[in-house]
Amino acid sequence: MDATVAVNGLRKRFGTTPALDGMTFTVGPGTVTGFVGPNGAGKSTTMRIVVGLDRPDAGSALVGGVAYRTLRRPLTHVGALLDASALQPSRTGRHHLLWLAQSQGLGARRVDEVLDQVGLGPAARRRAGGYSLGMRQRLGIAAALLGDPPILLFDEPFNGLDPEGIVWIRGLLRSLADEGRAVLVSSHLMSELQDVAGHVVVAGRGRVVADRDVEDLIAAASDGRVGVRTAAREDAMEALARAGATVTVTGPDTLTVSGLPGAGTVAVLTAAGVPFAEVSAHRATLEEAYMELTRESVEFR
Amino acid sequence: MIALLRSEWTKFRTVRGWIAGSIVAILLTAGVGLLGAAGSVRSCEGPQGDVCPEIPIGPGGQAVTDRFSFYHRALPADGSITARVTGVSGVITYPPPGHDRIVPGVVPWAKVGVMVKRDLTQGSAYTAVMVTGDHGTRVQDDFVNDLAAGRDPWVRLSRKGDVLTGATSPDGKSWRVVASTRMAGPAVVGLFAASPCDVTLSQGSLGGIVGACRLTNVTGRFENVSVEGATGSWTHDDIGGEPGAPSLSVGSARDWGTAVQLTGSGDVAPAGIEGGAVIERTLSGATIGLIAVIVVAVLFVTAEYRRGLIGSTLAATPGRTGVLPAKAAVVAAVTFAGGLVAAAVAVPVGLRLMRDRNNAVAPVGTLTEVRVIVGTAALLAVTAVLALAMGAIFRRSAAAVVATIVLVLLPQLLATASVIPAAAAEWLLRVTPAAGFAIQQSIPMYPQVEDYSVPALGYYPLPPWGGFAVSFLYAAAALGAAIVLLRRRDA
Numbered sequence: 001m002d003a004t005v006a007v008n009g010l011r012k013r014f015g016t017t018p019a020l021d022g023m024t025f026t027v028g029p030g031t032v033t034g035f036v037g038p039n040g041a042g043k044s045t046t047m048r049i050v051v052g053l054d055r056p057d058a059g060s061a062l063v064g065g066v067a068y069r070t071l072r073r074p075l076t077h078v079g080a081l082l083d084a085s086a087l088q089p090s091r092t093g094r095h096h097l098l099w100l101a102q103s104q105g106l107g108a109r110r111v112d113e114v115l116d117q118v119g120l121g122p123a124a125r126r127r128a129g130g131y132s133l134g135m136r137q138r139l140g141i142a143a144a145l146l147g148d149p150p151i152l153l154f155d156e157p158f159n160g161l162d163p164e165g166i167v168w169i170r171g172l173l174r175s176l177a178d179e180g181r182a183v184l185v186s187s188h189l190m191s192e193l194q195d196v197a198g199h200v201v202v203a204g205r206g207r208v209v210a211d212r213d214v215e216d217l218i219a220a221a222s223d224g225r226v227g228v229r230t231a232a233r234e235d236a237m238e239a240l241a242r243a244g245a246t247v248t249v250t251g252p253d254t255l256t257v258s259g260l261p262g263a264g265t266v267a268v269l270t271a272a273g274v275p276f277a278e279v280s281a282h283r284a285t286l287e288e289a290y291m292e293l294t295r296e297s298v299e300f301r
Numbered sequence: 302m303i304a305l306l307r308s309e310w311t312k313f314r315t316v317r318g319w320i321a322g323s324i325v326a327i328l329l330t331a332g333v334g335l336l337g338a339a340g341s342v343r344s345c346e347g348p349q350g351d352v353c354p355e356i357p358i359g360p361g362g363q364a365v366t367d368r369f370s371f372y373h374r375a376l377p378a379d380g381s382i383t384a385r386v387t388g389v390s391g392v393i394t395y396p397p398p399g400h401d402r403i404v405p406g407v408v409p410w411a412k413v414g415v416m417v418k419r420d421l422t423q424g425s426a427y428t429a430v431m432v433t434g435d436h437g438t439r440v441q442d443d444f445v446n447d448l449a450a451g452r453d454p455w456v457r458l459s460r461k462g463d464v465l466t467g468a469t470s471p472d473g474k475s476w477r478v479v480a481s482t483r484m485a486g487p488a489v490v491g492l493f494a495a496s497p498c499d500v501t502l503s504q505g506s507l508g509g510i511v512g513a514c515r516l517t518n519v520t521g522r523f524e525n526v527s528v529e530g531a532t533g534s535w536t537h538d539d540i541g542g543e544p545g546a547p548s549l550s551v552g553s554a555r556d557w558g559t560a561v562q563l564t565g566s567g568d569v570a571p572a573g574i575e576g577g578a579v580i581e582r583t584l585s586g587a588t589i590g591l592i593a594v595i596v597v598a599v600l601f602v603t604a605e606y607r608r609g610l611i612g613s614t615l616a617a618t619p620g621r622t623g624v625l626p627a628k629a630a631v632v633a634a635v636t637f638a639g640g641l642v643a644a645a646v647a648v649p650v651g652l653r654l655m656r657d658r659n660n661a662v663a664p665v666g667t668l669t670e671v672r673v674i675v676g677t678a679a680l681l682a683v684t685a686v687l688a689l690a691m692g693a694i695f696r697r698s699a700a701a702v703v704a705t706i707v708l709v710l711l712p713q714l715l716a717t718a719s720v721i722p723a724a725a726a727e728w729l730l731r732v733t734p735a736a737g738f739a740i741q742q743s744i745p746m747y748p749q750v751e752d753y754s755v756p757a758l759g760y761y762p763l764p765p766w767g768g769f770a771v772s773f774l775y776a777a778a779a780l781g782a783a784i785v786l787l788r789r790r791d792a
Contacts, residue, residue: 048612048791048792051616051619052615052616052619053612053615053616053791053792054791054792055791068619069619069620070619071619074616074617074618074619075616075617080616082612082616083609083612085608085609086608086609086610086612086613087608087610088312088316088604088605088608088610089608090316090317090318091312091315091316092315095311095315098311098315099308099309099311099312099315100308100613100617102304102307102308102311103304103305103307103308103614103617103618104304104617105304143613
């Protein structure tokens with residue numbers, strides 16, 4: 001099975017509320033694809049359709065070229081973390097993984113392997129109802145890894161993780177992609193995907209708003225802007241504005257200048273006798289790029 | 302499918318509450334009946350001290366009624382008896398509607414005719430050809446066997462070797478053989494008369510069924526009486542007669558040679574509810590244990606919906622069709638095993654407790670006892686599957702539990718607590734899944750006995766496996782519907 005997910009023209013309504021409106025994108029192997037969008041953009045519904053939980057009104061979702069519902073032992077093809085809180089609280093974490101493993105013809109040894117892999121070994125024989133949100137995320141990730149699948153889907157895996165956990169999961173996502181797997185990670189916070197995602201699919205109102213490599217996206221958002229660090233912020237703003245630039249305050253001693261190249265900025269500040277510590281080409285964060293892209297599609301409720 | 306079964310079994314056994322619920326079901330099923338058995342004491346204080354009368358047991362092992370008026374001679378070997386029944390009359394005491402007078406009349410199952418009986422002890426083997434009050438001429442033997450034989454007045458029993466042949470005739474010339482039975486060795490031959498009490502059932506004003514059994518007798522007139530092969534003289538006996546019995550129940554015979562007039566009361570038939578406590582009384586806890594079974598079976602599926610776990614289950618089994626059958630198999634196996642343990646303890650231990658406390662227990666064969674025990678376990682298992690299917694259809698615990706109880710336990714309760722008319726009760730026990738409780742009925746209902754044949758007294762309108770089949774079909778249909786819905790609906 002090739003490690004791809006192909007989502008094509010998905011439409012889905014829940015009652016009168018449209019959830020998906022022609023969602024189309026593909027996820028390729030060897031990279032982490034971020035799936036970003038505000039709450040209600042249709043990310044979870046898309047993932048549920050990919051693993052056959054919901055039926056689309058129109059369109060198709062294929063994993064490795066086939067429909068998920070036709071797979072035998074599906075967890076060896078696609079691993080998914082959709083809802084980390086979906087647990088029987090009185091069952092231990094290990095038993096939760098054991099029944100999943102048995103449904104795929106896998107044994108208890110594989111359960112212990114993935115428990116160690118996600119660092120839940122010591123808590124494995126405790127009731128899952130007592131797990132913290134972070135531990136539940138780890139258990140859900142363990143469940144996704146159980147069948148060693150070439151395709152992985154994670155819905156909001158960063159939720160509830162402490163900083164240490166976030167560092168861990170970023171490393172895990174990168175290493176899974178490096179092994180050649182297709183990894184789709186949804187998040188409503190673009191910043192969580194910074195330095196992890198090689199590709200992003202931005203969703204809004206049930207369809208794809210942007211589908212780009214992360215490098216391109218950041219470059220586009222950074223376009224022609226210059227960052228200035230100066231102790232004399234007021235003076236710098238006045239001088240630069242007089243020279244025709246647009247100036248935005250981004251911090252107590254930082255400004256972002258557009259409409260004036262880096263060299264021009266240095267010349268203006270020098271001429272005006274304003275001291276500055278740094279002038280650099282501004283590199284947008286993924287967050288900024290995302291905010292720009294989704295400005296129109298955010299639904300305010 | 303094996304993988305799915307293992308997976309669902311792991312799911313079941315790893316939730317402590319479900320295991321605990323299953324144990325509670327076992328304890329309730331066995332415990333309630335045992336408590337009842339330990340608490341029922343029979344005492345028969347009388348002039349002879351605390352001695353309860355023995356209930357006669359027929360050749361087939363059943364408790365029987367064997368009380369009748371017998372005018373007889375000895376029959377050492379081959380021989381025959383022939384007679385023409387020329388008149389049947391009788392007395393019914395205090396019949397409906399007023400229950401205020403003693404009137405002439407014959408109850409439908411009053412019997413007069415000829416009989417060959419092993420000996421004069423109650424419960425011994427016999428064959429008889431008789432004219433009844435309202436059911437024509439019949440051949441009956443050994444209490445449980447009953448054959449209709451038209452309306453001829455002439456009756457004959459003849460024995461050659463060990464074969465007894467019953468025959469009837471319209472005119473005493475052309476004879477029609479109705480049945481043959483076997484009885485070797487010395488026996489007794491003669492005329493008999495029996496008239497069972499007049500059974501009336503009425504709805505009590507405060508609910509409940511009021512049954513009454515009022516004394517009757519019958520007088521048969523026989524002409525053309527002839528006997529071959531008999532020895533000794535004619536003797537009259539009230540078989541099973543008790544000293545101090547009411548005069549109407551005391552039998553008598555008047556003999557004019559070939560004409561005889563014989564009066565008698567009582568019955569020669571399987572015992573009804575007078576035959577002693579029925580063995581299923583020790584399993585009265587099954588209805589309460591069933592509540593625990595239903596709750597566990599419902600939760601086994603609704604808990605997944607409540608926690609969102611159904612998504613994991615269906616993602617692991619996207620074909621979906623096998624999920625509910627696997628769950629049903631696990632829940633049915635667990636319930637059957639638990640029910641079997643409960644019933645296999647409750648019945649023998651409960652019977653022992655009852656007998657130790659002087660209670661008469663209606664004897665049943667081993668096969669019947671096994672059927673009651675295994676059938677109870679199977680009924681619990683089938684109901685568990687129905688509950689599981691309800692859980693999958695409703696996807697909510699409370700709704701599914703209530704629906705299953707309304708379907709299974711409510712009809713059973715209404716029908717057996719005699720709060721509704723008997724006809725309605727019988728209808729409920731035919732068309733609802735409560736029909737399956739018939740599997741517990743150990744004493745069959747005999748058509749030749751006018752008994753309190755109402756559900757309130759433990760008689761089900763359907764035969765044991767027929768009733769069970771109704772419950773089974775309900776469970777199968779509900780499971781089928783649940784499978785279709787699971788495939789169609791979004792998880």
